[in-house]
Amino acid sequence: xxxxxxxxxxxxxxxxxxxxxxxxxxxxxxxxxxxxxxxxxxxxxxxxxxxxxxxxxxxxxxxxxxxxxxxxxxxxxxxxxxxxxxxxxxxxxxxxxxxxxxxxxxxxxxxxxxxxxxxxxxxxxxxxxxxxxxxxxxxxxxxxxxxxxxxxxxxxxxxxxxxxxxxxxxxxxxxxxxxxxxxxxxxxxxxxxxxxxxxxxxxxxxxxxxxxxxxxxxxxxxxxxxxxxxxxxxxxxxxxxxxxxxxxxxxxxxxxxxxxxxxxxxxxxxxxxxxxxxxxxxxxxxxxxxxxxxxxxxxx
Ligand code: GLU
Numbered sequence: 663x664x665x666x667x668x669x670x671x672x673x674x675x676x677x678x679x680x681x682x683x684x685x686x687x688x689x690x691x692x693x694x695x696x697x698x699x700x701x702x703x704x705x706x707x708x709x710x711x712x713x714x715x716x717x718x719x720x721x722x723x724x725x726x727x728x729x730x731x732x733x734x735x736x737x738x739x740x741x742x743x744x745x746x747x748x749x750x751x752x753x754x755x756x757x758x759x760x761x762x763x764x765x766x767x768x769x770x771x772x773x774x775x776x777x778x779x780x781x782x783x784x785x786x787x788x789x790x791x792x793x794x795x796x797x798x799x800x801x802x803x804x805x806x807x808x809x810x811x812x813x814x815x816x817x818x819x820x821x822x823x824x825x826x827x828x829x830x831x832x833x834x835x836x837x838x839x840x841x842x843x844x845x846x847x848x849x850x851x852x853x854x855x856x857x858x859x860x861x862x863x864x865x866x867x868x869x870x871x872x873x874x875x876x877x878x879x880x881x882x883x884x885x886x887x888x889x890x891x892x893x894x895x896x897x898x899x900x901x902x903x904x905x906x907x908x909x910x911x912x913x914x915x916x917x918x919x920x921x922x923x924x925x926x927x928x929x930x931x932x933x934x935x936x937x938x939x940x941x942x943x944x945x946x947x948x949x950x951x952x953x954x955x956x957x958x959x960x961x962x
Contacts, residue, residue: 687719
């Protein structure tokens with residue numbers, strides 16, 4: 663066999679073994695207990711559940727109670743009750759246990775700290791001492807449709823000081839993004855996606871000054887540790903996926919498949935967010951709607 667063919671076969675083999683489609687399907691539901699679940703969550707989680715069932719896979723429930731200020735145990739209890747009412751079941755989670763326990767992010771700090779150390783040692787993150795005021799008065803334009811403003815880069819030069827820190831406490835830690843690089847991925851629901859680092863999103867926070875790991879770091883560490891193969895979530899997180907691809911590459915973690923569900927909108931095209939208490943699953947149920955009525959609202 664020629665060297666060229668050997669090379670092609672080797673590449674095909676590597677594609678096959680690194681592709682999540684060839685692993686047993688593992689999906690997850692990852693709600694944050696910061697409010698009552700609403701119709702948008704119901705649609706996304708129903709899709710996640712159906713995709714896992716269709717692939718004879720495992721569904722993991724992860725309680726993303728990372729933020730101690732905003733997470734409430736009563737919302738965590740309500741999430742589980744409401745999803746059960748809707749008819750969604752999972753095989754691993756805080757209520758049923760499983761091989762990757764604990765399934766509450768508040769109990770998984772050791773993993774996040776280890777991830778922070780790996781990023782620090784490999785030179786991907788820098789300590790940022792900019793105050794909120796520094797950032798709000800910086801020239802960088804706010805990033806449309808995304809809650810994290812573009813970081814102006816002021817503390818980037820501190821990347822050399824990172825290794826002097828034994829713990830992340832006391833400053834914000836940011837991932838230094840490769841400016842101008844296009845992060846592309848094929849989403850299984852949306853059209854092919856592409857975001858440009860430094861333009862569509864800037865150096866993002868991986869660990870907060872108040873010593874709380876940031877969403878991007880925790881979710882990447884957990885998806886890998888729980889051997890998730892496909893992420894099903896709302897299309898509001900598409901840009902976060904691009905950020906997470908950078909973390910996955912930096913940490914040399916396995917690639918995942920992504921399915922970003924369409925956002926549920928009202929007749930005027932306005933997104934139905936968590937704030938719409940009237941559309942919480944609780945409220946809909948109290949109004950007498952059945953799970954079937956609720957799921958019909960997703961179909962559009
Ligand atoms: N916990 C996040 C949220 O409720 C979603 C995380 C994810 O699916 O990656 O918005």
